[in-house]
Amino acid sequence: MDLLWGFLNQNLSGFSDLPGWLQVAIPAAICGVLLITFMALGPILYVYVETKVAGFMQDRIGPKRVGPHGMLQTVADALKLMFKEAIYPAGADKMLFILAPCLVVLGAFLSFVVIPFGARGVTANLNIGVFYVVAVSSVSTVGLIMAGWASNNKYALFGAMRSAAQIVSYEIPAVMILLTIVMIVGSLSLNDIVMAQAGGLHQWFLFRYFPLMPVAFLIFFTAGLAECNRVPFDIPEAESELVAGFHTEYSGFFFAMFFMAEYTEMFIVSAVASVLFLGGWWAPLPALQQVGPVGLGALWLILKAWALVFVMMWLRWTLPRLRVDQLMHVAWKVLLPIAMTLVVVIGGLVMWEPTKNGFPWDRYFGWPLTGIVFFLLLYWLIAARRWSARRIREYAA
Amino acid sequence: MKQWLSDLWYGFYTVLVGMKITWRHLFVDKVTLHYPEEKWTLPPKSRMRLFMKYEDCIGCGQCARACPVDCIYIKTEKRPPTSPAIWAADGTPIKLDTHVFDIDMSLCCYCNLCTYPCPTNCIYMTPEYEFAATDLTSHLYHFAKPNAKFLTVNPKPPAPKPAVAAGAPGAPAPAAKPGVPIAPGAPTPVAPSPGTTPKEAPPVPGDAANPAPIIATGTPPKAGGDTAGGGDSAPPAAVDPEPSKA
Numbered sequence: 284m285d286l287l288w289g290f291l292n293q294n295l296s297g298f299s300d301l302p303g304w305l306q307v308a309i310p311a312a313i314c315g316v317l318l319i320t321f322m323a324l325g326p327i328l329y330v331y332v333e334t335k336v337a338g339f340m341q342d343r344i345g346p347k348r349v350g351p352h353g354m355l356q357t358v359a360d361a362l363k364l365m366f367k368e369a370i371y372p373a374g375a376d377k378m379l380f381i382l383a384p385c386l387v388v389l390g391a392f393l394s395f396v397v398i399p400f401g402a403r404g405v406t407a408n409l410n411i412g413v414f415y416v417v418a419v420s421s422v423s424t425v426g427l428i429m430a431g432w433a434s435n436n437k438y439a440l441f442g443a444m445r446s447a448a449q450i451v452s453y454e455i456p457a458v459m460i461l462l463t464i465v466m467i468v469g470s471l472s473l474n475d476i477v478m479a480q481a482g483g484l485h486q487w488f489l490f491r492y493f494p495l496m497p498v499a500f501l502i503f504f505t506a507g508l509a510e511c512n513r514v515p516f517d518i519p520e521a522e523s524e525l526v527a528g529f530h531t532e533y534s535g536f537f538f539a540m541f542f543m544a545e546y547t548e549m550f551i552v553s554a555v556a557s558v559l560f561l562g563g564w565w566a567p568l569p570a571l572q573q574v575g576p577v578g579l580g581a582l583w584l585i586l587k588a589w590a591l592v593f594v595m596m597w598l599r600w601t602l603p604r605l606r607v608d609q610l611m612h613v614a615w616k617v618l619l620p621i622a623m624t625l626v627v628v629i630g631g632l633v634m635w636e637p638t639k640n641g642f643p644w645d646r647y648f649g650w651p652l653t654g655i656v657f658f659l660l661l662y663w664l665i666a667a668r669r670w671s672a673r674r675i676r677e678y679a680a
Numbered sequence: 681m682k683q684w685l686s687d688l689w690y691g692f693y694t695v696l697v698g699m700k701i702t703w704r705h706l707f708v709d710k711v712t713l714h715y716p717e718e719k720w721t722l723p724p725k726s727r728m729r730l731f732m733k734y735e736d737c738i739g740c741g742q743c744a745r746a747c748p749v750d751c752i753y754i755k756t757e758k759r760p761p762t763s764p765a766i767w768a769a770d771g772t773p774i775k776l777d778t779h780v781f782d783i784d785m786s787l788c789c790y791c792n793l794c795t796y797p798c799p800t801n802c803i804y805m806t807p808e809y810e811f812a813a814t815d816l817t818s819h820l821y822h823f824a825k826p827n828a829k830f831l832t833v834n835p836k837p838p839a840p841k842p843a844v845a846a847g848a849p850g851a852p853a854p855a856a857k858p859g860v861p862i863a864p865g866a867p868t869p870v871a872p873s874p875g876t877t878p879k880e881a882p883p884v885p886g887d888a889a890n891p892a893p894i895i896a897t898g899t900p901p902k903a904g905g906d907t908a909g910g911g912d913s914a915p916p917a918a919v920d921p922e923p924s925k926a
Binding site: 336338339340341342343344347501597598600601602616617660663664666667668670671674675 | 700701
């Protein structure tokens with residue numbers, strides 16, 4: 284918004300003569316429209332990718348009929364959901380029933396305000412950005428409980444209760460990990476956190492304090508996965524146990540809103556994780572940061588977030604769902620002790636002058652680790668092609 | 681503590697193993713068949729829609745008796761001795777005029793049991809499987825053709841008689857039968873009347889147990905030409921009550 288305000292001020296004659304509240308309101312409205320478009324259209328893309336990834340991972344081809352390669356399938360689905368009738372169950376609290384999906388979507392969308400897409404490309408550069416993200420993402424929990432309660436349905440209520448238990452549990456390790464980053468940077472602003480990772484891939488927080496921060500990243504990502512109710516932590520909507528969990532009774536556009544919130548939240552968790560650990564809008568190489576005068580910051584952030592979203596989908600089609608007790612076990616007995624240890628250890632390391640910005644050997648790990656990961660992915664790809672060819676040969680024989 | 685750590689490592693490691701497998705499957709050739717465009721060629725013995733070659737049917741009704749769901753409806757009538765002799769493709773003489781040969785594929789359970797007893801192999805299952813219909817009655821296939829062209833010469837003439845007697849090992853089984861053909865075909869000339877069920881040589885044994893498939897119709901067959909079937913095949917509605925009774 285800062286950027287937009289400057290742009291309008293310079294290029295639009297008479298903008299500075301407007302009354303003060305309009306000078307704030309107009310850029311805010313433009314930002315809002317941009318973000319809401321991005322957020323509303325994003326899920327259409329994510330759902331398409333999800334169905335395709337699901338298909339490919341199960342040796343199928345996924346949607347194919349509507350549009351080229353089935354690209355318009357989710358558009359058709361979204362349109363269908365919009366025109367469907369919203370059914371209110373008997374005995375439902377109608378006002379809460381309608382309010383719940385709105386609150387869930389609100390919680391997901393509000394987090395977008397502080398995510399920095401560039402040095403100045405942030406809607407509101409709050410100095411308590413991290414805190415804001417944590418606070419606002421809990422709003423959707425209220426929405427989930429409201430949905431479960433207002434539906435007047437036992438499965439919905441089960442789902443809501445489970446989601447409350449789950450999100451409360453997983454918020455704690457996630458916030459602990461946030462705390463380590465905040466201690467290293469010394470600021471709660473997301474943009475400050477990104478600025479502290481300037482200078483290429485080896486400066487990213489993922490590769491600082493070598494054995495410690497990768498563990499922190501894993502914990503944060505796991506907790507984030509749980510917070511957006513994704514497999515293997517999807518017990519609030521466990522479709523094989525509770526019909527569809529908290530959104531059992533929802534139909535039509537309200538159901539679409541829950542869907543939209545889920546996929547938006549996936550993107551937000553991924554974006555926050557990439558801001559905290561993967562250098563936000565910094566390119567892996569400083570040379571890739573911009574092409575001529577055009578900065579690629581937003582592109583890099585979105586790419587990183589999408590990569591993490593893909594990992595979420597990958598996990599979804601890999602892992603089975605946890606039981607409720609296993610879920611609590613993971614949160615309280617595994618993630619939380621490690622996270623608390625990390626807070627203490629990294630806090631100590633930050634206090635000590637020689638390791639203020641990481642271990643001395645950190646610079647030797649960034650590129651090799653990234654290389655190993657890419658090598659493994661490539662190797663598995665080749666192995667898959669070979670395996671496939673062998674299978675076809677055996678089938679033909 | 682040691683257990684905790686090893687559990688932790690085991691959990692992490694198994695997740696990686698699973699992710700490796702799914703990543704590999706991302707790039708494996710897909711097995712999906714785009715059905716309406718691509719079709720799987722079925723194996724030659726697949727059991728799909730039934731087919732009956734009317735010209736080869738001798739009207740013995742063994743298929744109808746073998747059918748566990750009674751979905752084959754046959755109405756036959758003894759062929760008058762005045763009409764020309766006809767043969768199935770394997771040399772079996774056809775001594776019954778089959779007026780109705782209907783198969784209700786909506787009842788069929790695709791067990792293939794009807795094809796085994798058929799003495800002339802005229803009923804068999806085809807690999808044809810795309811016969812979905814919006815109307816259930818369109819699954820009732822009428823195979824009796826009023827203008828069917830039957831063989832009027834024996835395709836496998838009987839072995840020369842004077843050499844050996846009937847039970848000789850040299851004489852092939854199908855060829856032995858046509859030795860008895862037309863003349864004794866109607867030893868007891870019973871006038872076809874609505875109430876009577878004339879018992880014919882092949883279908884006799886099961887008749888008492890399951891009389892449904894084979895009954896005589898009141899319409900006298902047309903004697904002229906080489907068309908064997910009666911001109912009017914009874915509508916399916918007339919056949920339907922029979923399986924419900926059985």
